[in-house]
Amino acid sequence: MEPRLGIDGAAAAATEEGGAHAQGHRRFCGYDTETAELLAAWEFGYPNDFSHVWEGLYRTAKGALFIAGKGGPRSKYARTDRTERDVQFIGIQPATKEEAVAWCEEHHKDGAIEKYFADAIADA
16 A cells, blocks of 8 residues: 555555545544544645645544544644644544544545444435
């Protein structure tokens, strides 16, 4: 597998879903991308683009779900520093099962829904 940049810039292997793996150590309130399982990843743009966004859906060993992401200065992850400059920002957001399924649907991760959230699929 080709190495990709993770959340903190550490090289990590691409996932079977085809996205960059954010195993670069990142921890927030008990959510740790290094110890959690990456279920699916999504990326928009190129890493040096101002609008670049990378997000990964993770599950902890205890089953908690969260979305970890990073983005450029014009992304939803952008924050302003003390000098009023836009800077790249990294974020971790806890997610419910319903939010995780909605995230997968929004980013066309049908394989992740089938594999990890099969009970959320309704017959037509």
